[in-house]
Amino acid sequence: MERQKKGQKIRKKKSYLPTSAPQTVLLIVTFIVEIALIALALTLDMLPGTYFGAMTALIIGVDALVFWLFSGDRTKNRRKIVGTCLCAIMILGCLAGSYYVADTYRTFAEISSQTEQTVQYDVVVLKDSAYESLDDIYGNMVYTIAGSGSALEQAKESLQLDATTAFEERTGCMGAGEKLYSLSGNRQDNILLISDAEYGMIDDIIDGFKDETKVIHKVKVKVVSAGGSVSDVTKMPYNILISGIDTRGEISDVARSDVNMILTVNPLTNTVLLTSMPRDSYVPLHMNGEMDKLTHSGVYGIDETIRTIEDWLSIDINYYVRVDFQMLVKLIDAVGGVDVYNDKDFYSSVKGWHYKKGWHHMEGRYALWFVRERKTFKDEDEQRIKNQQKVVKALLKKFTSKRTLLVNYTDILEAVGEDMQTNMSQQEMGALVKMQLKRMPKWEIKRQWVDGDDDFRGTWSMGYGRELFVSVPKEESVRKVSKAIDEVMYPYKED
Numbered sequence: 001m002e003r004q005k006k007g008q009k010i011r012k013k014k015s016y017l018p019t020s021a022p023q024t025v026l027l028i029v030t031f032i033v034e035i036a037l038i039a040l041a042l043t044l045d046m047l048p049g050t051y052f053g054a055m056t057a058l059i060i061g062v063d064a065l066v067f068w069l070f071s072g073d074r075t076k077n078r079r080k081i082v083g084t085c086l087c088a089i090m091i092l093g094c095l096a097g098s099y100y101v102a103d104t105y106r107t108f109a110e111i112s113s114q115t116e117q118t119v120q121y122d123v124v125v126l127k128d129s130a131y132e133s134l135d136d137i138y139g140n141m142v143y144t145i146a147g148s149g150s151a152l153e154q155a156k157e158s159l160q161l162d163a164t165t166a167f168e169e170r171t172g173c174m175g176a177g178e179k180l181y182s183l184s185g186n187r188q189d190n191i192l193l194i195s196d197a198e199y200g201m202i203d204d205i206i207d208g209f210k211d212e213t214k215v216i217h218k219v220k221v222k223v224v225s226a227g228g229s230v231s232d233v234t235k236m237p238y239n240i241l242i243s244g245i246d247t248r249g250e251i252s253d254v255a256r257s258d259v260n261m262i263l264t265v266n267p268l269t270n271t272v273l274l275t276s277m278p279r280d281s282y283v284p285l286h287m288n289g290e291m292d293k294l295t296h297s298g299v300y301g302i303d304e305t306i307r308t309i310e311d312w313l314s315i316d317i318n319y320y321v322r323v324d325f326q327m328l329v330k331l332i333d334a335v336g337g338v339d340v341y342n343d344k345d346f347y348s349s350v351k352g353w354h355y356k357k358g359w360h361h362m363e364g365r366y367a368l369w370f371v372r373e374r375k376t377f378k379d380e381d382e383q384r385i386k387n388q389q390k391v392v393k394a395l396l397k398k399f400t401s402k403r404t405l406l407v408n409y410t411d412i413l414e415a416v417g418e419d420m421q422t423n424m425s426q427q428e429m430g431a432l433v434k435m436q437l438k439r440m441p442k443w444e445i446k447r448q449w450v451d452g453d454d455d456f457r458g459t460w461s462m463g464y465g466r467e468l469f470v471s472v473p474k475e476e477s478v479r480k481v482s483k484a485i486d487e488v489m490y491p492y493k494e495d
Contacts, residue, residue: 001400006434023070023080029193030066030087034059035092037118037287040101044108048438062090100410107413108426117301118255122153123217124178132178134163134217142191145177146197147288149300152195152253154221155201159193164201167193174271174463177202181212193219197254197299199460205462223301225423230318233428236316237266237489241306242392243298245324257298258325259388261315264488267376270441273488274392275481276449281455281468290460293470312473313482319424327419328371329364331395334411335404337363338394344383346376367391380451381471388445389411400436400443432436448484451477 039057041047043264047055069083075261123142125131142159144152146169156167178199178262179190183206194202203209230238244259257279264273276287281294286307298303304318332338338361355370371391377383398404404412450470458464 027070030090032064032095033091035064037094037101037103037289040072040098040105042251043100044286044430045427046104046433047439048434051437059090059094062086066090074449082242090129103410103413105426108429109377111420111422112424112426114226118225118250119151119155119221119301121152121159121193121219121221122196122199122215123159123219124180124192124194124199124213124215126189127212127214129214131191131216134159136216137165138189140163140191141169142193143168143176143191143339146170146171147290148195148198149223149287149304151221151301152193154239155193155195155219158219158221158223159217162340164284165191172205172459172463173198173202173461173475174205174466175207177206181206187212193256197256197294197298198264201256201296202300205466217494220323222390223303225302225320229316231429232431233265234267234431235426237264237268239264239315239485239489241301241302241309241317241320243305243320243322244324244328251337254296254301258295260309261388261392262306262485264485266488266491267435267441267473269444269491270487271446271488273446273448273485273487273493276389276447277309278381278385278450278452278471280381280469280471281312282453282455282459282472283308285417285460286311288460291457292460292470294460296461311343313478313485315482315485318361320422321424322421324419325368325372327416329368329392330362330415330419331412332362332367332391334415335395335398335408337361338367338391338398340367340370340390340394342370342390343389344377344378346373348373349375360388362391369382382451385449386447389449391448393445394400396443396445402437402440404439405433431434432485446484450481451476 038059039406041052041055066083068088069079069086071139108325120325123134123137125137131137142165142169159165162339170179175192176192176194178186180192181187198212199215202232230236240263242259242261242263243257244261245255245257260277260279262273262275263279264275265271277294279293279295283297284290285292285297285304286302287300287304294305294308297308302320306320309315310317330452339359340362341359342355342357345355347354350372351369353366359368360366371384371388374380374384450473451472455470455472456467457470457472458467459470462468
């Protein structure tokens with residue numbers, strides 16, 4: 001080996017690694033947040049391959065550039081400053097991205113995990129009764145409503161353990177309610193065990209019932225709802241029941257279903273069919289075959305509403321979505337409002353707002369008044385159903401817009417978190433978003449509804465002796481609706 005000549009400079013070997021400890025630490029932090037973002041995105045599995053590939057390529061490209069800027073000659077401070085700025089941008093960007101992905105995961109999990117419904121049962125007595133606690137009713141007869149389902153049996157078992165009571169069943173809410181306070185004002189010093197929703201229904205019919213009674217004990221039970229039954233929501237057709245409730249409690253609380261709409265979705269033909277049913281439809285309940293209003297089925301749980309509609313229309317309902325009316329307001333505001341065509345000039349009977357004939361860009365509260373209006377129209381329920389479908393159709397168009405998904409994404413997540421419940425899994429919801437981002441299909445949205453004849457008839461829940469307003473479905477309309485649902489789901493099926 002030759003010796004180094006005198007006076008010759010020794011050339012330093014070029015370094016391709018960061019030349020200072022702070023730069024090394026900064027790079028390590030950057031790599032950690034980038035890996036966290038990629039891991040979260042893979043876990044949620046919501047981004048199409050092209051989106052995920054582009055994000056990964058961008059991260060790798062920026063990392064390579066930063067690595068080059070941090071390597072080599074210490075004297076090139078400008079390169080170090082640029083590299084430091086790029087690292088800071090990547091760290092902030094990845095942290096923001098991780099937050100949005102984690103928030104999506106949390107929201108999907110929160111919505112889909114609410115497959116349990118809470119049923120509160122009240123022990124109700126006369127307001128001036130000597131009964132004040134469970135100790136006072138020990139060994140006494142307690143009246144319940146016959147055929148109210150598994151939730152009642154759970155409540156009875158709980159009460160039996162605490163008070164060792166006997167039970168006697170009455171037919172319908174009215175049959176039970178009149179054991180305490182009747183329409184004629186007759187008072188009886190008895191004890192009722194009824195759900196909170198049934199308590200409200202009795203008060204609707206017997207004026208002053210809640211004023212004349214009191215609750216001395218509450219029993220809360222859980223009812224688990226059925227899961228979905230489609231193997232792949234991006235390739236198989238399915239039915240979703242949208243159940244709109246108006247309650248001041250939790251979304252998981254059992255309540256009457258004021259809006260019942262089926263979304264029939266065929267992802268292969270990019271078709272959605274909206275099918276509405278009047279809330280007062282006079283149908284047989286699944287649990288006992290007794291005739292009642294469809295809205296009353298919600299008092300016995302979402303599964304009872306699903307099974308009742310399945311029996312009635314001869315279809316399978318794969319998923320449900322329960323929403324509070326306030327969620328509609330927040331959701332429409334989150335997507336920047338909806339554009340709806342109003343075909344009838346009217347004033348809201350609730351707020352007095354004037355809805356002129358023609359196109360309207362509606363904010364949440366104006367859309368809510370629009371879909372709830374009934375009294376102003378001659379064909380009350382039919383026009384309300386049409387207006388509800390118009391708003392849902394406009395909302396679906398917004399949801400399937402790439403701009404809405406990208407720009408209003410976080411606002412949508414915030415809107416649905418507390419006021420929505422579904423049995424669709426978070427994986428299925430993620431798959432739907434992924435499909436929409438990947439394919440951006442143009443959906444064809446169709447509408448239909450069940451026609452009925454207005455009448456006054458007795459109901460099982462309120463007692464057959466008291467006639468209430470109902471909508472008696474027309475058999476031909478029911479057959480037509482069922483056939484249309486079947487044709488959307490299986491368009492190539494031979495008769």
